Every structure is written in C-alpha cells, then in structure tokens.
Amino acid sequence: MTFTPDALKTYPDIWGDKIASEKEEDIIIKGIEIRIKKYKTVTKLSGIRVSLDDNKSLFFQKLREELMQADSFRPPEEKAMNQYSYNTLSEADPGLDKAFPGTIKGESAFYIYNDHVIFHEESISPSPMERLTTFVEYYKKKFGIKTYPREETFEELDELEIL
C-alpha cells in the first residue's frame, strides 16, 4: 500500500493526534538501552514514543514476538489501523493488569501504534516516563532478560579501595 504525500501528512503520528515537535534521547531503564522520542502534540499534550524500528535489542525482538502472539486477539479494526490497544494486549496477557493496576480504574498504560509503543500524557495516569519504566520492568522480567553493566562502567571504583 502506498500513500500520497498528502495522505502521509494528514496521517496522525499518535492515535488521534499529530506531533508538533519531538526530541530523541538515548536512555537506559533497568539496564535496557532505549532510544525514545519525547513529543509534544499540536494539542499541547506530551508523551513518549518508542520506535520498534529504531530499537532492535533483544528486548525489542522479544516484544515483537509478543505482539505476534497477541495478533490473534486483535480485532480487525486495530489490524486495519496498525494498532494494538492496551485492552488487546492485556487480554492476550492477563499479567499486564498486575503491572498496570490503575488501568482497571481507567488510567491509561500504553498502546502500540504505527510500530511505536506510545505512552501518552493523561491527567489521571502516572507520568509517561513512570509508565515506560513499568513497561520495561514488566517485559524484561517476562522475557527473562538479564542485563549487566559493562565491565568498565564502574572503573572509578578502582580508586576506592583502601586497605
């Protein structure tokens, strides 16, 4: 399927909204290196989105596998929009609700849209960064990924031994 330039222009960057500005950052959460994009939408809301194309580490490979497994739970309209809603993902994996208990009361967690994991600002929910941290924590544990800092990370400690 191809889009005309105009169609691409009107296509929302996140579900239902367009991004006005965006800043890329490389961060490490729970030992997982992630390239995130902190965005502001034209309606002045902010959030974080994580591209599944930019991030190719083991964590994201496993996440892609996870999404493939959740595919059978995805309703046709989500497939059409290249989206996985949180409801679909939690239906496929009930453990998610334990990681995001607030969602039962109506707080938002995250969703996948156009190959991005999106943590959009919501007044009643924890901040996008907090939700991203919970997201990484949950899936890292689920995927059994073990991360350790590089050997030279703590080389400064070499100066701290006094005997």
Add this chain to the structure above:
Amino acid sequence: MSVREKMKRQIEEISKTLYDMEEVIEIYCLSKATDLTIMLLGPHATAKSSLARMWSKTCGLEYRIVTASEVDESLIAYIDPAVFREKNVVQMRRGELMEKDHIIIDEFFMWLGKYRAKLHQLLEERTYAGLDVLTKTWTFLSNPFSEYYPGQIEEINWATIDRIDIFVPVFQAKILPSQTMVRKFSEFGRKEKPLEQVITWDDYLKAREEIRKVEVPSRINVWLSLFAHSLSSCKLVKDKFSMDPAKLRKLCSGCNENNHLCAKVSLSKPRYLRATIILAKGLAWLDGRDYVQFQDIYKASKYTLPHRIVWLEDEKTYHESFEEVNELIQSFNEEMLVWKNRGLFNSLGKVIKSSQKEPPYFEEELLASLAADVSEIHVLKSFVQEIHDIARTRVKDYYLREGKEKKFRSIQQIKNFLSSSGLSTFDVDDLVFKIALPTSLGIIFTKSSDNVNKLIDAIADLHRHRKKTIDPKLALSRRFEEKVIFESDLLKIRENERKRKIEIVCAHKEIAEELREGLK
C-alpha cells in the same frame, strides 16, 4: 594437560551422562576446587546423588552416601569398645562421617537438628570429639520443601543455613536432552554408563592453589562490599537479625530510605562475601583468566545469595529468591549508576588519592560536601564517613611522623608545616601538641589541685612579664575546675583526661623555659 583442562574434561565426562546440567556440574566441580560446601536442591530424579557419585568416580575418591534414617552418633565418632574393655579408657574413634573421602549427606532436611549441628561442627571446625576430620569434601542433597516431600524439617536457624556456602537448584532436563537420555537408557538399561577417572584429588588441591592466585580488582572488591552492605545494613538498627521481620517492616514503613534495597531484604554478609569471592575466583580461573570480572560475581551470587536472604516485604521460597537475585543486582547497579553519574565515586576517589600522595592532603571541604550529598543514602553515608576517617588518620599519621623528625623552633613553624595538610583546626591543634610535646617547646605534668594552682600563678606571671592581658586568676581558677584548657599568643594548654596529665606547648623555647621555672 593442565589442571584446568583436566577439570574441563571431568565436566565434559559427567555431562555425557547427566544431561542439561553443564552449569550445575561446573559449579559443583568448582565448589570442590575452592573448598566450598555445596547443597544440591531439587525434586526427585534430578540426578543430585548421581552427580555427587559421578564426581567422586571421575576423580577417584571413595564416597559414602548417608541418609537421615541411618545417621546416628557412631557414624560421627564412637568410643572404642575394645580399648574400653581392656584398659577402661575412653578412646574416641572416627566414624565414617569423619573418615571417608567424600561424604554425601542425602535428605539433609530430614536430618534431626542435633545431627545437623554436629555436621556443621565438622564442616566449620574440622574437628570433633578431639579428633581431626579426615574427610576431604562434603556434598549436601535435599528435595525442596513441598508437600510432595513430607517429613522434612525446614531449617529455621539462619546461622545453620548460612554455613552451607553454595546452594544450587537442580531441575529436570528439557525435551532435547531428554531424547539423549532415552538413548542412554535404551543402551545401558538401569545401569549407569561407566565413567573414566580423569582427574585426581591432588589435581583439585593444585587447582585450589591456582585459584587462590586469581586477582580481585579493586572495583570488584568495592562493588561487592557496597552491595552486601546495601542488603545487610539498616540506618535504624545496628543488626537486622536481632529484630523480628515484622518489627523491621514497621520501622521501614516510616523510614525515608525505604525505596532502597535495605528495606527489601536482610542478609548476614560475612559468609556471603566469603563464598562469593571464592566462587567468583573459581569461575574466573575456569574461564582461563587470572582476574575476577563482574560477570563472575553476578554468576557466583546466584548460588551464594538466595539461601541467605530474608525477604522483608513478603516471604519467598528459595526458588523465588533464586529468580530474584538478578533483579536485586540490577536494582543495586541502577543505584550505583545514579551515584556514579552524580560524581560521588569520582569525588571519593579524589579524597583517597589526595590522602595517598606525598605529602598527603585531607580534602575536608570535598568530604563535607559529599557528606551533605549522601545524607539521605545511609550506605553511602557510612562509606563516606569511613573514608573520611581513614583519610584523616592517614594524613594525620604522615604529618605526625614527619613532624617528629623535624626540629621546630616555634609553634608557628609547626603550624606552617601543617598548613598544607588540609586538616581542620581541631586536628592541627592536636598535631601541634603531639609534635611539640616531646620537644623543648612542650611541658607535661600530672594534674592535681596543687599543680593547677601553681600553673595558674605561673601563666599569670608569664603573661604579666610579657605584657599580655589574660583573664584574672580567679576566673582561670574557676574555669580550670571544670577542665584545664587555655590558649594565648604565648602558649596552649590542654588536659589529657585519660592520663590525668596537663599538656602545655609554648610559642617558643624561651617561653617554655620561663614557664618551667615558674612551675618549680
């Protein structure tokens, strides 16, 4: 063939018969090479006894499997009946548990408490009933605590559990290794595949020597000490194990540092540190390195930590703890990264470096700002305090040593000498006394009411002659009743309460001589 190659060959040889257990076999062999006691914990049919037996066979050691139902006092030590009958003398003899090369303690958690206690004496003290233990090595085996294995007595004494250096969980093989297992059964039936001896106990002793030489870089030492302290310490109680977990939880709930690891678990750290560093050295050695890396510590901790930690928030089984070790290390490393990014380690490094250079310098200001920076992180607060104390002592010792070698003619010269030390005024004053007292600038005499009165007269006269104004005698007398302490341009006086002495240092030699005269 080197000892390392022989051991790798042994691991390979056992792996040919026990499937999907390479890491367990590796840790098992290393535990023997490093003289660490090992417990294999797993459900039935996970080849725990087979591993212990095969290890013995592949290194040519006699073994004895001892189960809970057969253990009695005579297996440990007994009175020789023949000697007693003949000479009426109590002559103790070693039982099999003290004599056989390799003792395999089966169903350990079914053993009665009194035998467990005796076993630990054999393990830790290597002596019992006045006899030395001849056993070369021990292996503990047990099923996990579950209703499938009734009759086990859970060890609630943490001191006993702590004495087993390494716990290794053992699981059944996955699908593909099970296929190989089926082939083995079909070929050899119920009998075990015969194994070759590929290594000797002497090789193990050589390996122990080689492992001993593996170096531990400072970064590993510091990381491990901080990690263990993070788990074992509490800012509110000195010893977590002297308080019930419920009380500790209550304290944690009101503590501003309850987001740290200290609020998650308790740990008694000495044996954890011992087992971890020894096993990590073994892992480095087996990997062909002569130095330990973080990966060795992380891997070793999987086997040395889970059975030692008490979870404060909710009780966890050993297997749950085993799964959580990586998370604990991860959480700690995240804290470490934050500390590192705040420049704390860099600053501490500067403090230590300054205290080690020639002449040393005490970074008082930097330490004060560091102390303020870490005031909410008790682990680092203690670390900074300890470094503060040791750096200060080092700088003071240097200046005292050097100062005693020099010949100073006045207190001002001593002060000038100390001015580049970075020490506080209090420490400089203390050093001035320590350097000047043994010289002609110093005077020491015993504190008594007569001597104090003499002193008041002498310092009053001294200051009058030299036209210096000081407090009247009556005021000095009242002040000295509490503590003899005085300072002027001409001299400094302090009281050494412990020795009941009065110590005086004078600005220069002539003043000291005049004061000495006045005190006669």
